[in-house]
Amino acid sequence: xxxxxxxxxxxxxxxxxxxIKEIKQSIKQNVLFLVATSPGEWPGNPELGVGVxxxxxxxxxxxxxxxxxxxxxxxxxxxxxxLEVKSELIDVDAYGNKLIDSNEIKLRITYKIGxxxxxxxxxxxxxx
Numbered sequence: 001x002x003x004x005x006x007x008x009x010x011x012x013x014x015x016x017x018x019x020i021k022e023i024k025q026s027i028k029q030n031v032l033f034l035v036a037t038s039p040g041e042w043p044g045n046p047e048l049g050v051g052v053x054x055x056x057x058x059x060x061x062x063x064x065x066x067x068x069x070x071x072x073x074x075x076x077x078x079x080x081x082x083l084e085v086k087s088e089l090i091d092v093d094a095y096g097n098k099l100i101d102s103n104e105i106k107l108r109i110t111y112k113i114g115x116x117x118x119x120x121x122x123x124x125x126x127x128x
Contacts, residue, residue: 003029024120027083027113031122034075035109046066050075051122060091060100072109084112090123 003026011018020026037049049124050071058065073104076085090106091099099105112123 005029023116024113024118027111028120028122029107030080031083031109031111033109034079035072035122035124048075048079060089065089068107076111080111082114084098084114086110 002014002021003018005020005025006029009018010016020029027051032050033050035050036080038051038053039049050068052068055065055068068089072085072087076083087107088110090108093099104125107124108121109124110119112119
């Protein structure tokens with residue numbers, strides 16, 4: 001649990017860096033890291049990571065783009081098995097405007113923390 005909070009910040013209270021002390025916040029950071037890490041980035045575990053950046057220039061709606069969902073499920077079942085995960089691509093904003101028209105898209109990952117019986121989500125957006 002006492003992992004450093006990112007971005008790194010100096011802390012006189014926690015030691016060298018400010019620490020995460022809440023389990024939900026720690027899990028959220030682990031989710032973000034798992035999604036952002038590309039396979040092969042961790043030398044000790046080259047299979048770790050969804051590699052969401054690899055989908056950056058994929059055409060919306062193609063089979064390649066839709067593979068991100070199966071990659072997320074696979075990675076969560078292997079590395080964060082205590083989370084129930086669901087992912088979706090969001091292409092419409094809160095006002096009904098199509099994000100695609102402004103070269104944007106969001107990936108929403110909703111997860112349920114089994115042992116705590118709590119739910120949370122992260123949005124990862126790509127914009128011009």
